[in-house]
Amino acid sequence: xxxxxxxxxxxxxxxxxxxxLWAMRLLWAVIALGVLALLSxxxxxxxxxxxxxxxxxxxxxxxxxxxxxxxxxxxxITLVATAIVFLxxxxxxxxxxxxxxxxxxEFTPGWAVGYxxxxxMNLFRPYQAINELWKASAPEIEPGNRTAWRSLAPPSITGxxxxxxxxxxxxxxxxxxxxxxxTTLPQLTTxxxxxxxxxxxxxxxxxxxxLVVREIDQRQxxxxxxxx
Numbered sequence: 001x002x003x004x005x006x007x008x009x010x011x012x013x014x015x016x017x018x019x020x021l022w023a024m025r026l027l028w029a030v031i032a033l034g035v036l037a038l039l040s041x042x043x044x045x046x047x048x049x050x051x052x053x054x055x056x057x058x059x060x061x062x063x064x065x066x067x068x069x070x071x072x073x074x075x076x077i078t079l080v081a082t083a084i085v086f087l088x089x090x091x092x093x094x095x096x097x098x099x100x101x102x103x104x105x106e107f108t109p110g111w112a113v114g115y116x117x118x119x120x121m122n123l124f125r126p127y128q129a130i131n132e133l134w135k136a137s138a139p140e141i142e143p144g145n146r147t148a149w150r151s152l153a154p155p156s157i158t159g160x161x162x163x164x165x166x167x168x169x170x171x172x173x174x175x176x177x178x179x180x181x182x183t184t185l186p187q188l189t190t191x192x193x194x195x196x197x198x199x200x201x202x203x204x205x206x207x208x209x210x211l212v213v214r215e216i217d218q219r220q221x222x223x224x225x226x227x228x
Contacts (some may be wrong), residue, residue, distance in 0.1 A: 013099045013224045019089035020217035025208045026082040027213070033075050034203040040071045041196040048189050072110070087113045093133055096220055102136040103146030115147065127162040130212065134158060139222040161208035168205050171198035 047064050051057075094109040107115075107129045115125035131154040141148050175198045178191035 010099050010101050011095070013096060014092060015221065015224070016089050016096060017090040017217055017221060019085065019092055020213050023082065023086045023089045023213050025199055026078065026085055026211050027077050028212045030075075030082055030206045031203050033071070033078055034199050034206065037048070037071050037075060037199040038196060038203075040067055041199060044068060044192050045189065045196075048192065049186055052185050077137055086209075086213070087116065090133070093137070093216060093220060094129070096224070097133070097136045099142075100136065100223060101146060104150060105132065105136065107132055123166070127158065130158050130162075130216075131155075134212075134216055134219070137216055137219040139226055141223075143227070155215075157208060157211050161205060161212050164201055164205035164208060168198060168201040171201055174198075176204055196202055 044064055047060060051061075091109045091113050094107065094112045095104060112126075112129040112133070115129065116119045116206060118125070134155060135152040136149045138149055138152060171194060175195040178187070178194055182188045184193045
């Protein structure tokens, strides 16, 4: 565990509110593109259904592939941008736990972000870091009571968000494998359904992520306003 040295002066509070706002805006963009992807995927399923009975038009197939590719590219760009901004917010928010002089912290700001890039640890350590961030930012904890936050229960929303995030990753990888290997209409249809499921889970996960970021941001701003 890491700890803030007793007697040391706390670093000045640096609000993460601006970064939180940008993270939430980009998460809304993820949601909007997810809805667009659901519409595009529904059109693809309709196209595949017609192809099964009426045959495959090369022009229609090209148009379908172009539309799906464009939507997928926009999703990828937005997800990368969202990840960068989210991690910048998380790093700043974790730094503020030192300002609050929270004790018995398990994560440094660097490792709170770094664990996202570990192929094994990223299955659970980022979730634990977010829970620590949530609890140690509690405005009701009195100044000087450095470890009281550890007795707080983690919120259900972080568990739901993390389950959806992991599920979305699994479905996304399955969708990619099925799409690249599909050579028949039934295989293409199965890949499309899995892609639709992945997009739907992405949307709900993004909604939960917005709630998590907003609540942690509000907790930190309230705690800073108290002079905690």
